[in-house]
Amino acid sequence: MTDFRSTCPIASALDIIGDKWTLVVLRSIMVGQRRYSELLEMPERISTNILADRLQLLEREGLIGKHPYQQRPQRYEYTLTEKGADLLPVMQALVEWSYKYIPGRYQVPESYRTAKPQDIYPNGT
Amino acid sequence: MTDFRSTCPIASALDIIGDKWTLVVLRSIMVGQRRYSELLEMPERISTNILADRLQLLEREGLIGKHPYQQRPQRYEYTLTEKGADLLPVMQALVEWSYKYIPGRYQVPESYRTAKPQDIYPNGT
Numbered sequence: 001m002t003d004f005r006s007t008c009p010i011a012s013a014l015d016i017i018g019d020k021w022t023l024v025v026l027r028s029i030m031v032g033q034r035r036y037s038e039l040l041e042m043p044e045r046i047s048t049n050i051l052a053d054r055l056q057l058l059e060r061e062g063l064i065g066k067h068p069y070q071q072r073p074q075r076y077e078y079t080l081t082e083k084g085a086d087l088l089p090v091m092q093a094l095v096e097w098s099y100k101y102i103p104g105r106y107q108v109p110e111s112y113r114t115a116k117p118q119d120i121y122p123n124g125t
Numbered sequence: 126m127t128d129f130r131s132t133c134p135i136a137s138a139l140d141i142i143g144d145k146w147t148l149v150v151l152r153s154i155m156v157g158q159r160r161y162s163e164l165l166e167m168p169e170r171i172s173t174n175i176l177a178d179r180l181q182l183l184e185r186e187g188l189i190g191k192h193p194y195q196q197r198p199q200r201y202e203y204t205l206t207e208k209g210a211d212l213l214p215v216m217q218a219l220v221e222w223s224y225k226y227i228p229g230r231y232q233v234p235e236s237y238r239t240a241k242p243q244d245i246y247p248n249g250t
Binding site: 010014019021042043097102107 | 129130131132133134135136137138139140143144145146148149150167168169170208211212214215216217218219220221222223224225226227229230231232
């Protein structure tokens, strides 16, 4: 269980996802990079130990699920849960802020800027 | 200058504010705790070295301004800039996510949940 610094909802969310990497890994899973090997190739050059740590955190906090796609050796695919998908508005707000203040950012597809979390909920919820 | 890991707007925003403390300090300034001594008393129990570091970061990145309110010893008050105020939607999205997923969080005033960044822009912009 996460140890919360206070009952402030902002601080508490940051107790879970308040670091440079967690939302970046979640972003990559959101856009369809679901395997460890694919995630390792993200342009931010994440190290294997940080990636493993953040995947574990995301799974422990229920933001992603893990599904085997291969046996011997067993390998997993990661998918968003509803709880993870519900961080989309946080990411969209970060995107808009970056566009206003940081020149030269990559232009994400318009559909990403206007999507609702429900659009990316896992099947069956 | 911040060294950006990629041109992804999400990752780039997190290169600046992606840690447990920066947005918490900004939140406190946003709700009117403008002096160092007041900020030190936030319920999250920030240490003096982390507070000094984050205030420096926030000022360097142009998210807050610093204004002397006392001489000998000189002391400063911190206020949001437009760039800092424009992080309000990020904080609001974190608040809504927390309310959905983390029980027992403090209820922020309704006005905070519906405010626009323009409502908290500094005078004269």
